[in-house]
Amino acid sequence: MDLRIFTEPQQGADYDTLLRVAKATEDLGFDAFFRSDHYLAMGSSDGLPGPTDAWITLAGLARETSRIRLGTLMTAGTFRLPGVLAIQVAQVDRMSGGRIELGLGAGWYAEEHTAYGIPFPKEKFGRLEEQLAIVTGLWGTPVGETFSFDGKFYRLADSPALPKPAQERVPVLIGGLGATRTPRLAARYADEFNIPFASVEDSERQFGRVRAAAEEAGRKPDDLVYSNALVVCVGRDDAEVARRAAAIGREVDELKRNGLAGSPAEVVDKIGRYAETGSSRVYLQILDLDDLEHLELISSQVQSQLG
Template identity: 70%
Template sequence: MELRIFTEPQQGASYDDLLAVARTAEAAGYGAFFRSDHYLAMSGDGLPGPTDAWITLAGLARDTERIRLGTLMTAATFRHPGPLAISVAQVDAMSGGRVEFGLGAGWFEAEHTAYGLPFPSTKERFERYAEQLEVVTGLWGTPDGGTFSFEGAHYRLVDSPALPKPAQAKIPVLVGGLGPKRTPALAAKYADEFNLPFAGVDAAVEQFARVDAACEAAGRDPGEITRSVALVVCVGRDGAEVARRAGRIGREEAELRENGLTGTPAEVVDKLGTWRERTGISRVYLQVLDLADLDHVELVAAEVAPQL
């Protein structure tokens, strides 16, 4: 099972804060450093303010060497698909082919109104999301020398040169969420990885089964899609350290134990074993909420990862 680091910079982080976590994660042997794509804190003051996801990843592409980089999830409401495909391909080239691309429909209305971004209905957001997946992957997949055209309800491209191309032959695409119908169908069509954020084991079992069924209906082998989850992490060498870390992020320890990966390294390894046995996941994104606590990142790498 691969462990990855997942951060929420909108809650309060500078680029230097994120770089410190990414470099620590790289040195500790994590598989990837991911970040959210939000412009507004969900709680607290969010100081010093938000950082843009793809500008951050462009910087990390040059300031790290080996760790993979990506988003959970880029919001389709923030960007047009043509320029987005250019940005992600450029960051992939800047990183030497280490980018992974998570795309979602967008959901947080307050950040849209705070920064002057349209926030369509749920129906329209999913329509735009589906079209963006088709456009972005279509641009990247167009053969050299060819052109790409698209006529949708929300986006229209005519004879695009479909440049630049990513450094990788194929940038991995992540789709995720608990939607019962459209989400599994989009995953079956586009996803290299399906991610469930902050779900319980039972809900995950049901959703992964829906994705498998959608793959089979589309004539695709479900085994081609990596299964992953994102869970908040709060690990301590003993109970006192667990309690201290829970307090630092403003969460109740009992709630974290129920909904996240919380406890001593041995307790967290046992919980990950249950996840693996019941859901078949092979990748976990550890939501790290105290970005100043680099010892936490190193502890999990040293005492949890080797047991997986």
């Protein structure tokens, strides 16, 4: 089971904070550092000191780290034109020496679009499908050849399809709980399918849909990586768990129902239940980015038991 650190900087974090967490992620033996792609805080957070851009952040971290994978859960399809996104991701992949992964979603948070003057189109899923075709098509075009695309939402003509990523194939992550269109899209384009903040039962059901869609598309279901994203709150005793829950404005019982919370043994046991659904990777949503001792505890007493 791979454990990856997943951050939500729009809730309040600058680049220096993210750099500290990324370096701790690398030093403590975690597999990867991922971040959300949002420009506005959610809930009661004031979001100070303000948003950071996902791909600018990852470009910086690409030069400041050496081992961990880096990526997004999920880049909003509404934020960037697909050709521009393909260039950005390829460049950051080269800057990292081939350690980038692209999570790409349709975009959903209308308020952040309004706040920063970003168009929020009604038809987002169709755009996402074309974006995936364009980004992967640009990367997959042999050097010296051109790429063209004539879709409903985007048109590219005779693109040189440069630059190329350092990796032969940048892993593409698709996720969500949609019952029909999402599994089909994953079967066509995804290297990894991620389920955000869902129960063991819902994860098992959705993984089953994706496996069926992969078979229907002529792919082996096991060609995809299956993963979960879950909030984490671990403590050596009840008082430490309660303190960490209070720091992120959550209740312990709620966290235990909807995430990974409790003692290291409790968390290891619940991760095992997700593993039984076919999940081989968990993105641990870390909401208190100043609590690096939390990462140390997870590394020493949770990750160490998972093999």
